[in-house]
Amino acid sequence: MAARQRSPHGAETASPQSAPRWCQGRKRGADGKRRRQSQDGGAARDESSGRAADGRLGSFTTPEGPGPLSRCSDWAAAVEEDEMRTNVNKEIARYRRKLLINEFSRERRSSSGSSDSKESTAPVELETDEVVLMRRQKQINYGKNTIAYDRYIKEVPRCHRIPGVHPRTPNKFKKYSRRSWDQQIKLWKVALHSWDPPTEEGCDLQEISPVDLGEMETESVGSHSTESQTSCQDNDDTCSGTPTKVRHIDYQAEGEFDLEACLSEPLKDFNTVS
Amino acid sequence: MGETGREEYKIQSFDSETQKLLKTALKDPSSVDLDKVANIIVDQSLKDCVFSKEAGRICYTIIQAESKQVGQSVFRRSLLNRLQQEYKDREDLRTRSLQAWICYVTFICNIFDYLRVNNMPMMALVNPVYDCLFRLAQPDSLRKEEEVDCLVLQLHRIGEQLEKMNSQRMDELFSLLRDGFLLQEGLSSLSQLLLLEIIEFRAADWKMTDAAQKYYYSEVTD
Secondary structure (H helix, E strand, O other): OHHOOOOOOHHHHOOOOOOOOHOOOOOOOOOEEEEEHHHHHHOOOOOOEEEEEOOOOOOOOOOOOOOOOOOOOHHHHHHHHHHHHHHHHHHHHHHHHHHHHHHHHHHHOOOOOOOOOOOOOOOOEEEEHHHHHHHHHHHHHHOOOOHHHHHHHOOOOOOHOOEOOOOOOOOOOOOOHHHHHHHHHHHHHHHHHHEEEEEEEEOOOOHHHHHHHHHHHHHHHHHHHHHHHHHHHHHHHHHHHHHHHHHHHHHOOOOOOOOHHHHHHHHHHHHHHO | HHHHHHHHHHOOOHHHHHHHHHHHHHOOHOOHHHHHOOOOHHHHHHHHHHHHHHHHHHHHHHHHHHHHHHOOOOOHHHHHHHHHHHHHOHHHHHHHHHHHHHHHHHHHHHHHHHOOEEEEEOOOHHHHHHHHHHHHHOOOHOOHHHHHHHHHHHHHHHHHHHHHHHHHHHHHHHHHHHHHHHHHHOOOHHHHHHHHHHHHHHHOOOOHHHHHHHHHHHOOOO
C-alpha cells in the first residue's frame, strides 16, 4: 500500500495525458467520441489483428500482475479501480439477495413438503474471487463502452430481449473456467457488432450485411452460448473461427468493402458448425 | 443558476466567459471540454484561496452530472491527473509561491473531503494528503503563520476522517506538532496558540469542548 501511493515513479513514466494501458482498444476514447482506427497508433486495433506493443494479443484484455492496486500509482486509475471494486461488491450482494429470494419463493410454491422436488436448488457456487471479478468486470466494461452497445440498449429494451437472439451480458458471478468465460465475452462482443453504426463510406451494401450477419451471428451465438455454458472447450476451434472472420470484415469495411467475403466466408463456417 | 449558485460555488472570481463555461459543465457536462474545465478549476484554486476552500463542491457536482449523463469520468480523471502533477512538484510550488502552495493544500484537502467513491473517501488521496500536512509540520513551515494556519484548518476539517483511514500517520503527525509547539524556535504566539488548540481538539476526539470553546473562541469579557 505504501509503495502504491507514496512513490510518484509510476506517474513519471506515463504522462498524465495518456490513457492508462487498459484503456487502449476501446471503441470510444476517453472523450466519449468514437475512435477512428488510425488514432493512438492503432490502439483501436484491439481484438482483431495486431499485437499490442508489449507483444500480447490485442484480445488479451485482462491485465495480469501481482494485483490491481500495486500497479497503480496513478490516482485517477486507482480511484477508478476502487470504484469498480465497490460497485462489484454491491452487485454481488444484490445478486446473492436475488438468488435467495428466488429460492425462498420457490420453496413457498412447492410447499408439498417433498424435499426432493426441487430442480436446481443445490446451493450454486458463486465466483467471489475479487481479482477474477474485477477482471471480468473490466472485460464487460470494454464491451459496454462501445457505440454498438449504446445503440443496442436503445433499440432493444431489456424487457423486449429474446433469449438466444439478443446478446446478453455474461454473468460474472457464475463459476466458469477462464477459457469458457473469455469465449463468452468474445461471442458477446461479436454479437454486439450487429449494432455498429454504419460507416461513413456511404456504401449501402453495408446497410444490408449487418442485418444478414446479425441474423446469422445471433443464431450461432444462440447455440454457442448455451453450449459455452457447459463445455465450450469442445467448440473452441469452431467458435474462434467465426468471431475472427466477422471482426476482420468489420475492419475491412473501413477500407475496401468486400461483399463476397462478408457473405460467403461466414456462411461456410456456419455450415460446419451446425 | 442565479446568484445563489454563484455564491454556493464561489465562482464570482472567474470572468463571465468562464462562469458560463462552468455553469454549462454543471448542467450539460458532455457538451464541454471537461479536461479544459478541470484545468481551469485547478488553476484558479492555486490562485484564489477562497475558491479553493470550497472547490470540492463544484467538482463533485460536475462528476455526478457527468456520471449520470454519460456514465463516464473524464472530468474526474483530468482533475486527479492534474492534482497529482501538482503534488509531484509541490516542493517547487512552495518555493515559487507560498500562497499557491497553501492554496494547493487547501484544495486537495477539500477534494478529499467532498469527492467520494460509493460513499467512501478516495483511498488514493490519503497518503498524499498526509504528505502535504507533514510538510506543513516541518520546522521551516511552522515558522510561517500562514502555513500553520492552513495546517490547523485542514485538520479541523478532515482530521477525523483522515485518522480513520490511517491512524498511525496521524499519531506521527501529532508527534511532530507537539515537538513543534514545545521546541520550535521562531514560532509566533499565534502559531503556538493554533498548535495548542489543534492538539487539544484531537485529544478531545476531534470535538470542540465547552472549555476549549470558551478559551479559544469566546471574547474575553472582563
